[in-house]
Amino acid sequence: MADITIGDVERAVKTTATTVLRNEHYFSDLDGLAGDGDFGTSLATGFRVIDAELPGIDKSAIGAMLLKISMLVSKHVGGSSGPIWGTGFMKAAMVSKGKETVTLVELADMVNTAVEGIMARGGAQLGDKTLLDALIPVTEKLKAHAAAGTADLGLVLKECADEAENAIDATRGLVAHRGRASQVGDRSAGTPDPGIVAIATILQDWCTEFGVERTPTVPELLKQTV
Amino acid sequence: MKKFVNDPANFVPEFMKGVVLANPDLLEFVPEFQMIKRKDRPVADKVSVIQGSGSGHEPAHVMAVGPGMLDGACQGAVFAAPPVDACYETIKALASDAGVLVLVNNYQGDRMAWETAIELAEAEDIKVKSFIINDDVAVKDSLYTVGRRGVAGNFFVIKACGAAAAQGKSLDEILAIAEKVNNNxxxxxxxxxxxxxxxxxxxxxxxxxxxxxxxxxxxxxxxxxxxxxxxxxxxxxxxxxxxxxxxxxxxxxxxxxxxxxxxxxxxxxxxxxxxxxxxxxxxxxxxxxxxxxxxxxxxxxxxxxxxxxxxxxxxxxxxxxxxxxxxxxxx
Incomplete structure (x- = not known):
């Protein structure tokens, strides 16, 4: 089974930046349906800097690179997204310290640690209609493939993207329990959570970047992916 | 959109610059962290009362910096909490022996940014406490929501805490005053x-x-x-x-x-x-x-x-x- 290299992680970060910048206004518009409409802009402010600085940052190890990215997020991303995404990158960095490649088992550990950090920071759980509703099933899928020793990383990525996309429809009807959308009561029901849409869009774009064939079906993805 | 803006991306730093140019004796501007602070603070024996939140609520929060009110504040982009770094640097810039009180309006972004910043400051032995303001009755408290929002009642918490800090009250005393205002x-x-x-x-x-x-x-x-x-x-x-x-x-x-x-x-x-x-x-x-x-x-x-x-x-x-x-x- 092929390992995931620092080059792969860099490509994933670069693609994420492209996704976030391309969808800056779309994500903010989604946020405006039940929230305050700052999600796309807040995230894009940070990823614009990450996109510009990525070629020059320390790539001696995956951990070092991700730590630097978490610092850029802490410095430039405001709103809820700063502490959430910053914590995620920092926790993933801590378990990939000194590593130039990671196995699927190690990648699952990175993602799992990041997700646990995000849960601790924001206090949200599965079903609260936040980006965790996409990240938790993705993590579970990743852990299952890691445990099974799946060799086809493309298949793993595709199935993770499926989980994230499924989360859009699975949570659409829920009332938000966390984040600013929670403060409008039942009115958040019926609108997709922008954090969940962002995770699903990023994973779909990763599929495209890494040559994994996958056709999205949810309208939010059909509209926004490349 | 018809607004008095140049580059919308510079809207916040440009209005902050105006505030400081209009109050040269009183205030200083730290552009890197979108922070405005009193020129004559911190002082060792006085608690510093600070705040930081999204822009768009002016005169809250940076225009509430001055004697008897806030000692410093940092601004995020419009309607977005400031980045963690800005919060941390604002605590550091106003750190005093008597301590720092951060007044946080109850929004998820503000709370997470300040919680993270306070952890960083405490790791450097800065004496800092925070208080959450939540006066909006429109939103019901519940086990699952982030709870009530902090809105205009914030002014009264700032005013009372600022006055108490000016009189040299301790960090715990001022925290109790914040709680009394918020409860009422x-x-x-x-x-x-x-x-x-x-x-x-x-x-x-x-x-x-x-x-x-x-x-x-x-x-x-x-x-x-x-x-x-x-x-x-x-x-x-x-x-x-x-x-x-x-x-x-x-x-x-x-x-x-x-x-x-x-x-x-x-x-x-x-x-x-x-x-x-x-x-x-x-x-x-x-x-x-x-x-x-x-x-x-x-x-x-x-x-x-x-x-x-x-x-x-x-x-x-x-x-x-x-x-x-x-x-x-x-x-």
Whole structure:
């Protein structure tokens, strides 16, 4: 089974930046349906800097690179997204310290640690209609493939993207329990959570970047992916 | 969009620059962290009272920096909490032996940014505590939600804590004052129009010409309900009843009464609202000891208003009456 290299992680970060910048206004518009409409802009402010600085940052190890990215997020991303995404990158960095490649088992550990950090920071759980509703099933899928020793990383990525996309429809009807959308009561029901849409869009774009064939079906993805 | 902006991305630092240029003796500007602080703070024996939140609520929060009010504040982009780094640097810039009190309005982004920043500051042995303000009755507390929002009642928490800090009270004493104000202050607002964040360029929600949003949040968040607009007194009645019944306030209470404009409502309309709110206080047997009519916590150009009641005791009355100075002034 092929390992995931620092080059792969860099490509994933670069693609994420492209996704976030391309969808800056779309994500903010989604946020405006039940929230305050700052999600796309807040995230894009940070990823614009990450996109510009990525070629020059320390790539001696995956951990070092991700730590630097978490610092850029802490410095430039405001709103809820700063502490959430910053914590995620920092926790993933801590378990990939000194590593130039990671196995699927190690990648699952990175993602799992990041997700646990995000849960601790924001206090949200599965079903609260936040980006965790996409990240938790993705993590579970990743852990299952890691445990099974799946060799086809493309298949793993595709199935993770499926989980994230499924989360859009699975949570659409829920009332938000966390984040600013929670403060409008039942009115958040019926609108997709922008954090969940962002995770699903990023994973779909990763599929495209890494040559994994996958056709999205949810309208939010059909509209926004490349 | 028609607004006085240059590059929308520079909107926040440009207005902050204006505030400091207009108050050169009092304030200094740290552009890197979008922070404004008092020039003469910190001092070792005085607690520093600070805040930091999204922009678009002016005069909250950076325009509330001055003697007897905040000692420093950092701004995020419009309606977005400041980055963690800015919060951390603001704590550091105002750190004193007596300690730092961070007044945080109850929003997920603000809370997470300040919690992270406080952890970083504590790791450097800076004495710092925080207090969460949540005066908005429009949103019900529940086990699962982040709870009530912090809105115009924030002004009273700042005013009382700022006065207490100026008098040299300890960090724990000032924390207790913040808690007392927050326990006795309640607010609810109504929007007649939406608002336009400069970087977005379009309204944040749509509201019909004949509609109002009852219980609107100060970030243009939808309120509890939307309905046809009513005569002013009827709107006051709805806000007043929601606010007054919440604690509840009772006959014989001494209160401060605030009618706060959300940014796009003329002061004359605010006084129309105030007149009836004042009458409602008298009818209910509350004595209006202090009144506040104007813009304290806004949502850009949103037309609308909020009504705030604060139940007073002799200690809070004295803190509200204590001298203070901020960037916004008419004399």
């Amino acid at each position: 202050v309640r607010t609810m607002g109504v929007a007649l129009t939406s608002c336009i964040p400069p970087a977005k360029g379009t309204t944040i929600f749509d509201l019909g010409d004949d509609e109002m949003e009852v219980g609107v949040g100060i970030h243009g968040e939808p309120g509890r309900r939307r309905e046809k607009i009513h005569p002013a007194n009827q709107i006051v009645d709805e806000l007043f009843d929601a606010v007054a019944q919440d604690i509840p306030y009772k006959s014989g209470d001494r209160v401060a009464l605030m009618v706060n404009g959300l940014g796009g409502t003329p002061i004359s309309e605010l006084y129309v609202l105030y007149a009836h709110a004042h009458e409602r206080c008298e009818q209910a047997g509350y004595t209006v000891v202090r009144n506040y009519v104007g813009e304290y916590c806004t949502s850009l150009e949103m037309a609308g208003a909020s009504l705030t009641l604060l139940k007073l005791d002799s200690e809070l009355e004295a803190y509200l009456a204590a001298p203070a100075e901020v960037a916004v002034r008419i004399f």
